[in-house]
Amino acid sequence: GAVVSQHPSWVICKSGTSVKIECRSLDFQATTMFWYRQFPKQSLMLMATSNEGSKATYEQGVEKDKFLINHASLTLSTLTVTSAHPEDSSFYICSARVPGEFYEQYFGPGTRLTVT
Amino acid sequence: GQNIDQPTEMTATEGAIVQINCTYQTSGFNGLFWYQQHAGEAPTFLSYNVLDGLEEKGRFSSFLSRSKGYSYLLLKELQMKDSASYLCAVLDSNYQLIWGAGTKLIIKP
Secondary structure (H helix, E strand, O other): OOOEEEEOOEEEEOOOOOEEEEEEEOOOOOOEEEEEEEOOOOOOEEEEEEEOOOOOEEOOOOOOOOEEEEEEEOOEEEEEEOOOOHHHOEEEEEEEEOOOOOOOEEEOOOEEEEEO | OOEEEOOOEEEEEOOOOEEEEEEEEOOOOOOEEEEEEOOOOOOEEEEEEOOOEEEEEOOEEEEEEOOOOEEEEEEOOOOHHHOEEEEEEEEOOOOOEEEOOOEEEEEEO
């Protein structure tokens, strides 16, 4: 089956610093990847849709200058949280869609970000 | 607007059966998913329904009624490991997943 990895699985950073999270599709080429954020006891919130070779599409209320998304290759998308603040502490999950399959997303294991 | 409703929390007994309901109002419909999510982990796929009716997969079954905007996930022979959150999600007309808030299922011995 389609496998998606994320790195790192958890990260602690100081307020004001930037953190990069990688999302990789291991056994397929993903033209579309999605970035979600999940706060404790809440459901997934879509942050942005990342398309290979083009700019990401951000959901309303998500600051594109703060959450930088780069989908430079068919197997890698990165999310950079710039100038992180404690309120950015959350569980970040990426997912990828297999080309031609419009209905299923394959999720990475998630990245737990804690900003101190 | 788009809306998906499911109960916040349910409790059931090991070995029993539990039904988790989901109602939705979305702009377009290209299928409904159920995912299982254990605390601190990413969601894992359980089922996908795009036509009306019941889909059975082992101990888990999922039902869909498009005319009623309604689905349920049925879990049989509950095991302690089934304690998790169950997320209902609808694929809308733009093939974007719209997520419910999830139902936390607590299994008691």
